Amino acid sequence: MDLKEVMAVNLRRIRYDRNMTQEDLADLANLSARYIGAIERADVSASVTVLGQIADALEVEPGELVKLSDKAC
Template identity: 65%
Template structure:
């Protein structure tokens, strides 16, 4: 299990579920849209601090990003 891939899939799924663009999420977190995009493509690992910022902005428990879900 590659946690970067799991995080990327979950972040994308949760963000889409809340109908936010990468730019909107970037604004809510104080991160750049490029940074959000790189995490969603699993090109960059999110630090614990960044994970906290994203989970707070999306109002989800940080564990939801690291839990592997069935892609079906």
């Protein structure tokens, strides 16, 4: 699994855990919902700046978004 896919899985999981829609997250992160969807589908690679915006919006450390879970190994 590449880092883009890891971030996609983690982003979707954390967003679901917080009962947020893609639109909610996009508003908080000052991004478009379309872009959030593309990141969650691993269609695009998020820049470090965008990673930070999303982490801030989700109130997690940026590393949580790119951390490979033990289950995925």
